[in-house]
Amino acid sequence: xxxxxxxxxxxxxxxxxxxxxxxxxxxxxxxxxxxxxxxxxxxxxxxxxxxxxxxxxxxxxxxxxxxxxxxxxxxxxxxxxxxxxxxxxxxxxxxxxxxxxxxxxxxxx
Numbered sequence: 230x231x232x233x234x235x236x237x238x239x240x241x242x243x244x245x246x247x248x249x250x251x252x253x254x255x256x257x258x259x260x261x262x263x264x265x266x267x268x269x270x271x272x273x274x275x276x277x278x279x280x281x282x283x284x285x286x287x288x289x290x291x292x293x294x295x296x297x298x299x300x301x302x303x304x305x306x307x308x309x310x311x312x313x314x315x316x317x318x319x320x321x322x323x324x325x326x327x328x329x330x331x332x333x334x335x336x337x338x
Contacts, residue, residue: 232253232301233256235252235304236252237249237309237312238261245268248264248265248312250264250305252305263305277289
């Protein structure tokens with residue numbers, strides 16, 4: 230099974246949850262609501278889950294073995310870092326455009 234697409238749906242700046250991601254496998258199966266978490270200076274992913282009647286959570290979908298979990302986690306975290314870099318570049322570009330459009334201040338002599 231190959232990861233054919235990763236879309237970072239939403240980025241967060243506050244708190245430990247940093248992003249919500251969708252992953253497509255073999256161009257045929259999409260898994261939504263994978264969360265990117267940063268805790269104790271380490272990034273990891275949390276698979277989509279649902280709340281049980283006893284207030285515990287159970288994964289809806291998850292990797293079967295640690296090898297595939299590692300591959301999936303690495304790919305998702307790499308896509309997250311790329312999305313953050315693109316967002317920062319877009320913000321810097323927008324800031325530069327605003328400065329260029331602002332009228333120059335006049336100083337009296």
